[in-house]
Amino acid sequence: MGEDGGALVRIGSQPPVTEGDLTLRVAKILAPKLHELGADVSFVRDSSVPTTALRPEKLRAAALQDLRERKIDLSEDLKFASARSKPMRNGFSTA
Numbered sequence: 001m002g003e004d005g006g007a008l009v010r011i012g013s014q015p016p017v018t019e020g021d022l023t024l025r026v027a028k029i030l031a032p033k034l035h036e037l038g039a040d041v042s043f044v045r046d047s048s049v050p051t052t053a054l055r056p057e058k059l060r061a062a063a064l065q066d067l068r069e070r071k072i073d074l075s076e077d078l079k080f081a082s083a084r085s086k087p088m089r090n091g092f093s094t095a
């Protein structure tokens with residue numbers, strides 16, 4: 001999710017529609033149709049409730065330590081991703 005927490009749109013005082021909620025809803029609509037066509041359908045989640053109470057900022061230090069221990073260097077990947085990032089305007093990327 002982006003810095004906006006994945007919000008796509010807010011209508012009036014209603015809670016925002018988030019990218020994750022929209023994706024899950026579409027997946028639940030398509031799953032039976034895909035199954036009818038012979039696909040094996042599985043979900044990695046079935047609700048909008050976080051799978052852990054830990055938030056990314058709490059996991060960052062542990063993730064970085066794990067990468068160092070495994071001798072995995074993502075510096076070039078992060079530079080590339082940062083260079084491609086554009087500021088968000090009204091919840092949408094300008095890229």
